[in-house]
Every structure is written in structure tokens, then in C-alpha cells.
Amino acid sequence: MSEGTSQEQSRLWRILRTTKQMCYDRGYELTEEECNISLADFKLQYVDESGAPQRTRMAFTARPTPEMLKKYTPLPRPGNPEPSADIGIIHVEFASEPSIGIKHLKAFAQLLHEKNYHTGMYVTQAAPTSSALKIIPSILPTVMEIFREEDLLVNISRHELVPKHTLLSPEDKKRLLERYRLKETQLPRIRMDDPMARYLGLKRGQVVKIIRKSETAGRYASYRWVV
Amino acid sequence: MAFKVPVKSILKQPGPRPDEAEAKSARDQKNYTLALQHARKIQAQKDWQIRIVNAIQVLLDYPTTSHQTGDEVDASKFIVLIQPFQPSDLDALIEERVVDGKCGWPLCSNEPRSVSLGKDAEWKVGKFKMGFCSNACAKKMAFVKTQLSEIPVWERDPGISISITLPDVVGVVAPVTKDDSSVPNGNYDVANAIHELALERGEKATSFRPNQVMLDQIVEKAGVVHKPLSGVHGADVSSTAIEGYEPRVKTKVGFVDEDEEGSEDGD
Missing domain, CATH: 3.90.940.20 (RPB5-like RNA polymerase subunit)
Incomplete structure (x- = not known):
């Protein structure tokens, strides 16, 4: 295996680990093992025969824990005595295209809408174009968050x-x-x-x-x- | 001593006086309308921005036909769609099309040079041109870009619409190679060359007004009579003159006069 592919593997391993830890810290249902996956396990699960890690296989969804639901439930008001929690299932996807335009984000928004996910997280290799970012507020109340891969190499909260x-x-x-x-x-x-x-x-x-x-x-x- | 003084509170009476309440409600009403006006303005701005993003999305799929240069329908739709654009929005459109693997000129379906040339594209052809399949397409886009207004659409005067012409219609981007202009042919003539140079400088035939050209004979407005520098005696400049001024010679008479004055003072 060449130097480049093993570097790419450990890079993506770190990114996936940080992403899962982030979801765990927010209060989504994930196990400890999932959040601290070892490089060997990562290679087993997400790397194909040629040694290239598959970003599409890394996508995952997580449900919020009861504590998280409680944290996100707004206070009851006279007009709304039984408010429901303002949080739901999160779906995380890793973009395999090097550059992201309107079409990619539109497709992701469409997926979130179809599967009825509350939050979508899109991890991209490069920053999306400026006009692509403009569609994020247009799909509210569905939340779309964009993260760059390089921002997730290290878990900043640690x-x-x-x-x-x-x-x-x-x-x-x-x-x-x-x-x-x-x-x-x-x-x-x-x-x-x-x-x-x-x-x-x-x-x-x-x-x-x-x-x-x-x-x-x-x-x-x-x-x-x-x- | 048994009479009572009526008690009067020195505290402020609770509740505002009617005129105060009225003023307050008027002020509130005014603030409300003001806030509403600003909110409407911001909403209009947001609506326009969404419309521009939608237009970019539509233009992403251009040309709709498989012709290399889009047909008339596409061209006319393109003009309508980019009416509200600022030049920066056109840059965003080029960026989007390049991400999508298409030439930045919406009526061309070739792939941009950033794809065909790979990573070398930026230093080979430059940042702007690498988003197009050829220099001709880049020129066409630049031609359209200069016609767009810098003013954002929500601040424009609604009565004035900008007219955008496509380069194909005007024939601006006619393929002119450098060799044509530089090699002189047989009937090369100096007058023509001078005329061409004048055009190059931006002088048009109509801008040349012969009435205002300087004539060779000079007419002074007021006649100036040349006077020789006058010496003391009205003759030519004497050798003792300093810059035309003849210092007065102190005569003995002068000295005598001064002495006399001085003696008078002394008395």
C-alpha cells in the first residue's frame, strides 16, 4: 500500500471519529465503541479492496437520546401547553466530490426532506460555492450544517x-x-x-x-x- | 384649632394623563409602521436573492439543446434571466457551472479548461479564463458582464430596465487574428493608417472639428506696442541702468539741501 492511501485512510478515520464524537457530545444515541473506533476496524469497514476509503459508506444516522429531547423541549406557553422537542434524527453524509455546488446541496436537501430527517450534516472536502450556501436558510425548519473535512481532523473540544x-x-x-x-x-x-x-x-x-x-x-x- | 386641612398627596397621580397616553399610542403607531416598512424592505431583498439563486440554477442546465452554441430561445431566456444580476452574480454562475463541469458561458455545452487542462489550467490561461472552454467564450461572458448594473436589483429604479445585448447578435467577438492587422498589404496607404491610428486613440471622424483647429497665422487680441526700455533721458538703455532702472545720481546740490534741512531741525 502506498504512502498516500494510508495517509488518506487515517485522515478519514480521524474525520469520522470526530464527527461521531461531535454527535455523541450533542446528545445523539451512539455507543462508546462507535465514537472511538480503531484504525484497524475503520479499515475493515470502510476501505475497499484497492485501499481507497469509501466516503459514501461512512454516512450514518443517529436518534436523539431522551435527555437530549428534554433539553430541546421549549417551555410550555398558554397557547402551546405541550410543546414537542425541537430536535430529531440527524443524518451525516460525507461528500465524495472534491467541489460542492448548488446541485449537490439541493440533492442532499431533497434526501433530508424525503426521509424526514430533522438535521443534516454534510462533510465536504472543499468549501461549497457561495450561491450553494444560500439555499441552506431556504429549507428551514430542516437544519443543514456544513463542515469542512480539515476542520474535523482534530476534535477541538478535547x-x-x-x-x-x-x-x-x-x-x-x-x-x-x-x-x-x-x-x-x-x-x-x-x-x-x-x-x-x-x-x-x-x-x-x-x-x-x-x-x-x-x-x-x-x-x-x-x-x-x-x- | 379643630378644623381639618384636606389632605393632598404630593406623590404623582397614578396613570398617565389622557394626552400623554394619546402621544404614546401615536408614537407606538409611528414606530410600528417604521419597523414594518424596514421589514418589508429586507423581505423584498431576500426575495430577490432567492430569485437570483433560482435563475442561477436554471442557467446551470443551459444550453437546453445539444447544439454547441445555444439556439435563439435559450439566448433570449438567458437575457431575461440575468436582468436582475450584478456582475458578482455572474461570477457565481460561472463558478457553479465549472463545478458542474460545463463551460462558464451558458450557451456553450463544452467542458471548461479547468477540467480539460487539469490542474495546470490556472497558470496556463488565468483564473477567469479557466472557467471557459475557449477564449471566445470568456470574451462573450466578459462582454455581457460589463453590461450588467453594479446596483443591486432591489435598489434599482423600477422604471429603468437595462438592455443586454449578446455578443453574437452584435458580432463583437468576430475572430480577428493578430496577423491580419500587423501585416501591411499592397495598397497600404498612409492616410488609411493615420485614420486607423486616430480610431485607435478613440478619435472619431465626427469628433474632428476643423473650425477649432489652430491656424498658422497668429492674431493677437490686443496690439502690443514694443517700447524700448526708457532710460533717464528717453534714449536707449544706458550702461549704468540696473534692470532698466537708472539710479539717481546724488548731486552736490542735493547734499547741500539736506544739510540745510538738518540745520533747520537743529534750530
Whole structure:
């Protein structure tokens, strides 16, 4: 086997592992073994006879866990006493084409629509064209997230300088705001395109709790409002 | 001492006075209409953007027929579809078509040079031209691109529509090779050459107005009479003059005069 193919294999192995860990951290149903698949197992499952890894075989779907469903359920309102969770099945696909245009994203959107997936994640080798990205808001409420392969080579949440981010449920958020007598606009903010916000798939209006190590206090928690 | 003073509160009376309430509702109404107006503007902008993306999608599948240069119907539809485009939208269209493996010119079904030449395309033919199958197609697209308005469609005056002409209709991209113009033939004539050069400079035959050309005889507007530099005695310049000025000679008489004045002062 040549140097290039083995490099490509380990590259895709890392990407798949990070993607699965990301879904696990968001709260989807995945097993530990799946998230920490070994390179040998990866080769067995996803590499064909010629040694080239098959991106189409790497696609997977995952259901949200009950805890995740609870976290994403909005607070009951007078008009809507029994709100349903704003989350569902995620479908992850890895693009085998080197460049992505409108047609590819349209086809992926069509697939999400047909299979009734709530969220779609598309991992591409190069950035899609600018006009292709314009169709992402047009398919709401279906969520489509685009990740570049090179952004998933390393799991950024495991880096020692990245503090722990946890999403607050609407109930927790309400309690926090009451406890500190705040309006949500008075919280510090985090951008939606922040790498950790993208990792957790945060949406506008949610609040994340960020727990840092502190020399003086041991642990220090801060809260950020997603904008 | 037993009479009571009626108690009057010094606090503000609860509830706004009627005129205040009225002013507030008027202000709210004004703010509401303002917000609504802005929201409509943004919505219109979004609608246009979606329309442009849809137009790009339609143009991705062009040409609809298998002819190398699309037929008349495609051409006229193409003109209609790119009406709302800005030049940058046309760039997006080229990018999309290249991703799809088609020449950037929507009426051509060949594959672009970025595909046919492979990775060398960028330094061989340049970034813009590598999205086309040939230089002719790149020229055609550039010709159309210059006709598009830089102003986004939602800010344009709806009364004014831009007219776009295709290069095939005008015949701008006629295949002119360099050899034709550089090699002089038998009846090569200087007047023709000068005329061509003038055209090259951007001078047209109509722009040449003989009335305004400078004549060879010069007519001064006011007659200037030449005067010799006047010396003290009205003669030619003397050798003692400094830049035409003759310093006055201090005579003995002058000195005497001054002395006399001084003596007067002293008195």
C-alpha cells in the first residue's frame, strides 16, 4: 500500500471519529465503541479492496437520546401547553466530490426532506460555492450544517485550552435569568459561527454554560447567549 | 384649632394623563409602521436573492439543446434571466457551472479548461479564463458582464430596465487574428493608417472639428506696442541702468539741501 492511501485512510478515520464524537457530545444515541473506533476496524469497514476509503459508506444516522429531547423541549406557553422537542434524527453524509455546488446541496436537501430527517450534516472536502450556501436558510425548519473535512481532523473540544461547554435547557435558562435577575440580552454572548458553537450545533437564543479552571476559585462558570 | 386641612398627596397621580397616553399610542403607531416598512424592505431583498439563486440554477442546465452554441430561445431566456444580476452574480454562475463541469458561458455545452487542462489550467490561461472552454467564450461572458448594473436589483429604479445585448447578435467577438492587422498589404496607404491610428486613440471622424483647429497665422487680441526700455533721458538703455532702472545720481546740490534741512531741525 502506498504512502498516500494510508495517509488518506487515517485522515478519514480521524474525520469520522470526530464527527461521531461531535454527535455523541450533542446528545445523539451512539455507543462508546462507535465514537472511538480503531484504525484497524475503520479499515475493515470502510476501505475497499484497492485501499481507497469509501466516503459514501461512512454516512450514518443517529436518534436523539431522551435527555437530549428534554433539553430541546421549549417551555410550555398558554397557547402551546405541550410543546414537542425541537430536535430529531440527524443524518451525516460525507461528500465524495472534491467541489460542492448548488446541485449537490439541493440533492442532499431533497434526501433530508424525503426521509424526514430533522438535521443534516454534510462533510465536504472543499468549501461549497457561495450561491450553494444560500439555499441552506431556504429549507428551514430542516437544519443543514456544513463542515469542512480539515476542520474535523482534530476534535477541538478535547483540546486543553478549550473549556467545557454545555447547553442549558430552556428551563435551566429561565432559572439562571431569574437567579441573577437578568434579561438574556444582559448576558455575555457567543457567536453562532464560533467553532465550539458549531460543534454543539447551537442556535440563536440558546445559552451555554462554560466551565473553566480557575487558579483562585478552582472552577469558574460563565454563561453565554448565542447570537 | 379643630378644623381639618384636606389632605393632598404630593406623590404623582397614578396613570398617565389622557394626552400623554394619546402621544404614546401615536408614537407606538409611528414606530410600528417604521419597523414594518424596514421589514418589508429586507423581505423584498431576500426575495430577490432567492430569485437570483433560482435563475442561477436554471442557467446551470443551459444550453437546453445539444447544439454547441445555444439556439435563439435559450439566448433570449438567458437575457431575461440575468436582468436582475450584478456582475458578482455572474461570477457565481460561472463558478457553479465549472463545478458542474460545463463551460462558464451558458450557451456553450463544452467542458471548461479547468477540467480539460487539469490542474495546470490556472497558470496556463488565468483564473477567469479557466472557467471557459475557449477564449471566445470568456470574451462573450466578459462582454455581457460589463453590461450588467453594479446596483443591486432591489435598489434599482423600477422604471429603468437595462438592455443586454449578446455578443453574437452584435458580432463583437468576430475572430480577428493578430496577423491580419500587423501585416501591411499592397495598397497600404498612409492616410488609411493615420485614420486607423486616430480610431485607435478613440478619435472619431465626427469628433474632428476643423473650425477649432489652430491656424498658422497668429492674431493677437490686443496690439502690443514694443517700447524700448526708457532710460533717464528717453534714449536707449544706458550702461549704468540696473534692470532698466537708472539710479539717481546724488548731486552736490542735493547734499547741500539736506544739510540745510538738518540745520533747520537743529534750530
